[in-house]
Amino acid sequence: MVNAFLNYMKISEGAEADVYLGRIAGRKAVVKYRRPKPYLVKRLEERLRVQRTRREARILSKAYENGISVPAPLLCGRYSIYMEFVEGRILSSMASIPTILLPKIGKVLAELHNMEIIHGDYTTANLLADGSSIHAIDFGLAAQSDSEEEKALDLLLLKRSLENSEFKKALSSYSKYSNNYIETTKLLKEIELRGRYQTRTLLTNKSEA
Structure with missing residues (x-):
C-alpha cells in the first residue's frame, strides 16, 4: 500500500x-x-x-x-x-451556500434515488461545488435499495445540514425530479414526527424520575 x-x-x-x-x-x-x-x-x-x-x-x-x-x-x-479529481469547494466549508446551487442539491439526490441508490450520508460535507455545478461525493455508506424510507432518511440528513429556507429550495427541486416524491416526502414527515415523539417521551420520563 x-x-x-x-x-x-x-x-x-x-x-x-x-x-x-x-x-x-x-x-x-x-x-x-x-x-x-x-x-x-x-x-x-x-x-x-x-x-x-x-x-x-x-x-x-x-x-x-x-x-x-x-x-x-x-x-x-x-x-x-x-x-x-473534481476542482471545487465542499459546501460545508462555505460561509453560505449560493442560492443557485440549492435546486441542484435536490436534483442530484432525486437522480440518485431514481436509480435506487441510497447515498447514506447526503449532507453538505459530501457535496462539492464546481462553479454552478454540484457533485455528490463519498459513497462509502451508499447502498442499492428501493426503500422509500431509506430515501426519506437521505432527505432528513440533508435537511439537518441546511438552513430551513435552503432545504425548502432543495426539496422543491427534489420533488420536481423524483419519480416518487409524494411517498418519500410523506415518509420524511412521519420519521420527523416519530423523532419528536421519542424526544418528548424521553424528556417526560426524565422529569418523572
Missing part, C-alpha cells in the same frame, strides 16, 4: 478511509483507500474491506454511467478506488 501511494498526498482522513491526491496517466486523480481495522479478525476484516470497496465502486460507476453528477471512477483495486 505504501509504495502504491508514494507519489500521492493525503488530503483527508475519515473513520474508515484515507483520501489521496495524485496523478494517473498525466491527469489529476483522487484515491480513496479503505484502511485495515486491526481489532477485527484478519480474514474477516479483509473480506469486509474488499466487499465494501467493490460495492462503493459499483454504485459510483452506476451513478456516473447514468449521467449523475459524481466523480468519474477510473480504477478499482482490492481496497482502493481511483477517481477523477
Whole structure:
C-alpha cells in the first residue's frame, strides 16, 4: 500500500478511509483507500474491506454511467478506488451556500434515488461545488435499495445540514425530479414526527424520575 501511494498526498482522513491526491496517466486523480481495522479478525476484516470497496465502486460507476453528477471512477483495486479529481469547494466549508446551487442539491439526490441508490450520508460535507455545478461525493455508506424510507432518511440528513429556507429550495427541486416524491416526502414527515415523539417521551420520563 505504501509504495502504491508514494507519489500521492493525503488530503483527508475519515473513520474508515484515507483520501489521496495524485496523478494517473498525466491527469489529476483522487484515491480513496479503505484502511485495515486491526481489532477485527484478519480474514474477516479483509473480506469486509474488499466487499465494501467493490460495492462503493459499483454504485459510483452506476451513478456516473447514468449521467449523475459524481466523480468519474477510473480504477478499482482490492481496497482502493481511483477517481477523477473534481476542482471545487465542499459546501460545508462555505460561509453560505449560493442560492443557485440549492435546486441542484435536490436534483442530484432525486437522480440518485431514481436509480435506487441510497447515498447514506447526503449532507453538505459530501457535496462539492464546481462553479454552478454540484457533485455528490463519498459513497462509502451508499447502498442499492428501493426503500422509500431509506430515501426519506437521505432527505432528513440533508435537511439537518441546511438552513430551513435552503432545504425548502432543495426539496422543491427534489420533488420536481423524483419519480416518487409524494411517498418519500410523506415518509420524511412521519420519521420527523416519530423523532419528536421519542424526544418528548424521553424528556417526560426524565422529569418523572
